[in-house]
Amino acid sequence: MGETELLAQQFEANRAHLRAVAYRMLGSQSEAEDAVQEAWLRLSRTDANAVTNLTGWLTTVVARVCLDLLRTRKIRREEPIGIEAETLASHDDAERDAALADSIGAAMLAVLQTLSPPERVAFVLHDMFSLPFEDIAPIIGRSPVAARQLASRARRRVQGKPALSEADRTRQREIVQAFLAASRGGDFAALLAVLDPAVVVRADAAAVAASAARASEGAPALEPEIHGRERVAKLFRGQARAAQPAMVDGNPGLVFAPGGKPFAVFEFVIANDAIMEIVLTVDAQTIGTLTLEY
Numbered sequence: 001m002g003e004t005e006l007l008a009q010q011f012e013a014n015r016a017h018l019r020a021v022a023y024r025m026l027g028s029q030s031e032a033e034d035a036v037q038e039a040w041l042r043l044s045r046t047d048a049n050a051v052t053n054l055t056g057w058l059t060t061v062v063a064r065v066c067l068d069l070l071r072t073r074k075i076r077r078e079e080p081i082g083i084e085a086e087t088l089a090s091h092d093d094a095e096r097d098a099a100l101a102d103s104i105g106a107a108m109l110a111v112l113q114t115l116s117p118p119e120r121v122a123f124v125l126h127d128m129f130s131l132p133f134e135d136i137a138p139i140i141g142r143s144p145v146a147a148r149q150l151a152s153r154a155r156r157r158v159q160g161k162p163a164l165s166e167a168d169r170t171r172q173r174e175i176v177q178a179f180l181a182a183s184r185g186g187d188f189a190a191l192l193a194v195l196d197p198a199v200v201v202r203a204d205a206a207a208v209a210a211s212a213a214r215a216s217e218g219a220p221a222l223e224p225e226i227h228g229r230e231r232v233a234k235l236f237r238g239q240a241r242a243a244q245p246a247m248v249d250g251n252p253g254l255v256f257a258p259g260g261k262p263f264a265v266f267e268f269v270i271a272n273d274a275i276m277e278i279v280l281t282v283d284a285q286t287i288g289t290l291t292l293e294y
Contacts, residue, residue: 007048011040014055018062024124025066027109035065056135063121063139070117071289108158115154116249117289122147123154143200146269146277153251164251172270173252176245179268179275180254183240191233196274201226201235206282207264222280232278247293255292262287 018039022032039061043051051057112120118140125131125139126147133144133151140147156162164172175194182190203211203222211222220235243266246255254266265287269277281287 119154122151183236186238203280
């Protein structure tokens with residue numbers, strides 16, 4: 001048996017698992033099949049000998065493809081899940097697809113559809129497929145702590161509970177407001193007071209590029225990740241003058257929206273009354289997937 005045939009055989013052994021992952025994320029049999037097929041195409045273009053854990057590698061690829069599809073779908077406004085979500089008939093294995101539909105149900109899919117793409121991916125991978133948050137984090141571009149919180153928020157919504165209690169939401173809003181005031185006022189000590197010692201700033205590629213383009217204007221230099229309370233406090237000291245408080249996917253955050261059009265979004269991960277993580281998004285497509293309330 002040649003290498004290609006062996007690789008195809010190994011892929012087929014993982015197909016049912018990959019389809020289950022994709023279907024739970026997407027709620028669409030056709031999109032799930034597309035995601036699985038994309039995983040095969042990427043595998044066929046990869047040096048498979050360098051892949052030590054094929055199932056894990058394929059799961060990661062499918063999850064990333066699904067995340068991209070969810071973001072694109074939200075931009076064009078998701079259509080309600082139809083009869084496909086309940087029946088899932090297929091020509092090759094109708095019994096398998098019916099079992100897949102029964103295992104999650106249209107009601108669950110409808111709830112999952114209300115989650116943000118990162119929440120949905122974190123919840124599905126952890127709660128339905130037992131992936132550790134350390135493995136989920138790089139897929140969604142967050143830290144393990146943030147991935148855990150996304151899954152927790154999603155879990156509460158699935159259980160019919162608010163993602164945050166009103167008291168918690170109020171407290172988090174106060175912390176974000178304190179951060180904004182300290183940043184605008186250049187109060188280094190006040191910034192340190194609201195930041196966790198291990199705080200990390202994660203900036204997307206568009207944010208890093210925008211900061212480099214405006215370096216001559218005195219814009220702070222961004223890196224994909226900036227770690228540590230002092231570095232983060234220095235980064236934001238005297239900044240954020242044009243940012244305004246907003247709810248980002250139902251959680252306190254900040255938005256810079258010149259002319260009313262969101263240009264940059266700041267998401268906060270808060271635990272024990274301290275900011276653990278700040279996610280800065282400038283990519284317009286990603287911003288389009290976020291639910292922003294001013």
